[in-house]
Amino acid sequence: MKRLRLLGLGAKLATAGGRPAWIRLSLIALGFAAGSALLLSAAGIVPGVHAGDVRRDTIEAIGVSRHAEGALRVWSLPQSFGDLDVLVSVVQPIRTAPVPPGLPDVPAPGQLFVSERLATLWPSIGSGIEARLDGQLAGTIGRDGVVSPDDLTIWEGKPAGAPLERAGSYRVEFFGSAADAGEPLPFAALLAVLAAATAIVIPIWLFVATVTRLSAATRETRLAAVRLAGGTQAQVRFLAATEAGVAAALGTWLGVPLYLTLRPLLANGAIGGLQMYPSDITPPFAMSVAILLALPAIAIAMSVTTMRRLLVSPLGVSRHVRSSHAGWRWIVVLAVGLGVLAWSASQHTTLRRFGDIWVAILLGGSVVCLTLGLVGTATWCAWAIARRLAGSVRSVAAMLGLRRLESEPTAVSRVIGGVALMIAFVGVVQSGLLSVERSEGQPALSLEGLMLHGNEVGAFYGDRDTPSVNLNDIPGVTSVRWTHKIPYGRTGALNGIIGTDGSAETLEAIRDRLAWSGAAIHSLPQLEAQAMTANDDYSSVRQGGLALTLFLLLVSAATLLVAMVDWLMERRRSLAVLSAVGVTTSTIRRSILVQVGLSLASSLLFGVAGAIVITSLLYRALNQPIVLSGQIPILAGAVVVVVLGVTALSAPWLRVAHRPDLLREA
Amino acid sequence: MTDRRMYTSGPDIGQLLEVDHLHKRFGDTIALDGLSVEIGGGEIVAVLGPSGSGKSTLLLCLAGILPPDQGDVRYCGRSFSALIDATRTRLRRDEFGFVFQFGQLVPELTAVDNVSLPLRLAGLRRRDAVTRARAFLGSLGVEEVADKRAGEMSGGQAQRVAVARALVARPRAIFADEPTGALDSTNGELVMELLVSTARQQGSTIVLVTHEPQVAAYADRQIVVRDGKLAHDVALV
Numbered sequence: 001m002k003r004l005r006l007l008g009l010g011a012k013l014a015t016a017g018g019r020p021a022w023i024r025l026s027l028i029a030l031g032f033a034a035g036s037a038l039l040l041s042a043a044g045i046v047p048g049v050h051a052g053d054v055r056r057d058t059i060e061a062i063g064v065s066r067h068a069e070g071a072l073r074v075w076s077l078p079q080s081f082g083d084l085d086v087l088v089s090v091v092q093p094i095r096t097a098p099v100p101p102g103l104p105d106v107p108a109p110g111q112l113f114v115s116e117r118l119a120t121l122w123p124s125i126g127s128g129i130e131a132r133l134d135g136q137l138a139g140t141i142g143r144d145g146v147v148s149p150d151d152l153t154i155w156e157g158k159p160a161g162a163p164l165e166r167a168g169s170y171r172v173e174f175f176g177s178a179a180d181a182g183e184p185l186p187f188a189a190l191l192a193v194l195a196a197a198t199a200i201v202i203p204i205w206l207f208v209a210t211v212t213r214l215s216a217a218t219r220e221t222r223l224a225a226v227r228l229a230g231g232t233q234a235q236v237r238f239l240a241a242t243e244a245g246v247a248a249a250l251g252t253w254l255g256v257p258l259y260l261t262l263r264p265l266l267a268n269g270a271i272g273g274l275q276m277y278p279s280d281i282t283p284p285f286a287m288s289v290a291i292l293l294a295l296p297a298i299a300i301a302m303s304v305t306t307m308r309r310l311l312v313s314p315l316g317v318s319r320h321v322r323s324s325h326a327g328w329r330w331i332v333v334l335a336v337g338l339g340v341l342a343w344s345a346s347q348h349t350t351l352r353r354f355g356d357i358w359v360a361i362l363l364g365g366s367v368v369c370l371t372l373g374l375v376g377t378a379t380w381c382a383w384a385i386a387r388r389l390a391g392s393v394r395s396v397a398a399m400l401g402l403r404r405l406e407s408e409p410t411a412v413s414r415v416i417g418g419v420a421l422m423i424a425f426v427g428v429v430q431s432g433l434l435s436v437e438r439s440e441g442q443p444a445l446s447l448e449g450l451m452l453h454g455n456e457v458g459a460f461y462g463d464r465d466t467p468s469v470n471l472n473d474i475p476g477v478t479s480v481r482w483t484h485k486i487p488y489g490r491t492g493a494l495n496g497i498i499g500t501d502g503s504a505e506t507l508e509a510i511r512d513r514l515a516w517s518g519a520a521i522h523s524l525p526q527l528e529a530q531a532m533t534a535n536d537d538y539s540s541v542r543q544g545g546l547a548l549t550l551f552l553l554l555v556s557a558a559t560l561l562v563a564m565v566d567w568l569m570e571r572r573r574s575l576a577v578l579s580a581v582g583v584t585t586s587t588i589r590r591s592i593l594v595q596v597g598l599s600l601a602s603s604l605l606f607g608v609a610g611a612i613v614i615t616s617l618l619y620r621a622l623n624q625p626i627v628l629s630g631q632i633p634i635l636a637g638a639v640v641v642v643v644l645g646v647t648a649l650s651a652p653w654l655r656v657a658h659r660p661d662l663l664r665e666a
Numbered sequence: 667m668t669d670r671r672m673y674t675s676g677p678d679i680g681q682l683l684e685v686d687h688l689h690k691r692f693g694d695t696i697a698l699d700g701l702s703v704e705i706g707g708g709e710i711v712a713v714l715g716p717s718g719s720g721k722s723t724l725l726l727c728l729a730g731i732l733p734p735d736q737g738d739v740r741y742c743g744r745s746f747s748a749l750i751d752a753t754r755t756r757l758r759r760d761e762f763g764f765v766f767q768f769g770q771l772v773p774e775l776t777a778v779d780n781v782s783l784p785l786r787l788a789g790l791r792r793r794d795a796v797t798r799a800r801a802f803l804g805s806l807g808v809e810e811v812a813d814k815r816a817g818e819m820s821g822g823q824a825q826r827v828a829v830a831r832a833l834v835a836r837p838r839a840i841f842a843d844e845p846t847g848a849l850d851s852t853n854g855e856l857v858m859e860l861l862v863s864t865a866r867q868q869g870s871t872i873v874l875v876t877h878e879p880q881v882a883a884y885a886d887r888q889i890v891v892r893d894g895k896l897a898h899d900v901a902l903v
Contacts, residue, residue: 392792394792396783399775400772400774403772403774403776403779404774406774407774407815574772574773577772579755580729580758580764581764581783581831582756582758582759582760582787583783660726660729660731660758661731
């Protein structure tokens, strides 16, 4: 009961304190909302992809049984309408035939059931399809019968006059079911994506850590007042933890509607061009609950840890401060990561003997050590340089900036240090994508594309028999050639190379004539476009990565601004004293530039060097070509602009805080 | 160090500070209500009065930190209101020193950094400024905290460092607001002894706000402020 009352008091304290308290609460909630939305989305990606795989298995898990009472005869006919490739499955029941997934019944002769995507296009191309396939639209295929929302598929009952040979068909005696289809949800992949997302969430975490410290002095005074009123140290800790937990829980749960808003964007090709149903991007229930509970729990744990370093007495708050900056620990972490990665790179030819899982653990662990070590070492390095120079610089501005950096490696330094991690992370990912692209080569035409020239149209039969169909009488057809020759001097199945006048009408007329042949009919421009689209997958992932980087950069900029403004407001008294003794605003401004500039230079140096080293060693270890992304220097430049821009943006707050008359108030 | 002082060149300059019908209010609260007073060079003046009487406001107006609503403050015959902000900042840097009750040392700077700050701002070379600051800290008996930060010193040590910073540049006027308010009596006496003796040696004027009679006893003159007005002005012999 006592705890409940304290809980209520803690919740009240979170909102007490007027506008600053509400601003703080809102910013914390915003940070946690963004964090939980990103984590829920990340945890939903693997189930999203997996749901499509399960449906594909269901559709494709066809079988033959000795005891089946009936069967479904199926002809798979690849069709193209304009630029769209559609897979048409023509079916004919034999006694009690199994019903294809997503259909209410086996289609009657001439009945067309089309996928959702095709149904939306039906007003423009439906009449052409009906005419070619000699059928009528009867309905839409349910979600069970398609892999993803952009599927272009048709189930058609075999029309009476369709010239389809039994030899070109296959028998289906049962379809698979979701229960027995596919692999179980790959939890290892889920955890890997979640781990990557956690790295992405780090800038958001820094934002939360920074805004949590907003108005720290005011809140500490309040806690001291609680002690003065008779509260114990434990009760004060409990109150502070409740205060942190309330804001975090509020934000985390607000992340759920944000995640639901993000989901359609993710489903619509935002992840490497993958099309998914929004509802498929749903994390497993247990994982959702874990995320929604873990974030507030982490906030509470952090508050408890922070409070352990504070001694709240009725007269005020004092801190247990480490006498020296324990930067050497980060150097050890960095050295371990670097050592393991360098060893892996030197053993790249024999590394695979360990097995994929151990290689992943070895490389993943070393990259994590390296990136964390980079942030810590960059911050420590800036501190060590400041410590060494502070006592010997001539300029007062430099002395103030360096001493500040030396005495309080605060949120500002941490945020700038986080930039190092981001540059390294983005650099490695972008370079990795370039590396995969390089190893897969330039966009190349398929074998079919290499067989065509100019306005020629290809009728590609694969392993089917070529029917004797006359094409010469089609207007616009200039020649028809049948050949077994395929590129690179080899021979294969018989394909038709049809010379045309290049018009779309001629192409469609050829497709109409060969509709029941089972041949895929393509023009050269269509095959070229397909080759380009396949290569665009990587560039779309890279662009997605860039967009995410810009978002994180903006979050970092917001964090830096909040940290700087809070620092200026909290240090009003100190700045007023400096103003009273004659330190000008421009001197303070230059001192901030020195402080920020040194942290920034150190972070950029370690970030860029880290990206280069990790990329070089990691891809050598993986036997991939080493390609450094051109985005690394661009990102470094953007970081410089953002940090200096934010420093300039904080100038009005400096003018407000750096006034001698504040001595009266502060 | 070159003397960059703008208004004074010798110790005997007659009236150093003149306050003429000063009015200042904060919202509905009247802090100063037509107060007039003159302070001569080298004088040590204690400003007394009950809480909320306007003592600290008078001090901040005298130092050119707080602009009055009405009336005028003149330093060496020149009105503060005629000076731009940059000139007032330079004046505070070159000719004034400040001691407050608490929170006056720049927390990230060491004691020697804090004390050498006015000298460095005035253009003295770093090495010379640091040497002089260390000597000054030694003369005030706090050389052992020279390389420590405010958070690592006792209240008495921090206050002596603050006195050192206020006096190190040999200012013409020192403004002290409850300089012993946060100290025990022993430390309070020590700080006052150091402040007053050094100021007398240097010929500096001290304007001292206090509500402690034993602190006010160090002054040559006592001014009592009540409800924003001058209630008494007594010279002590």
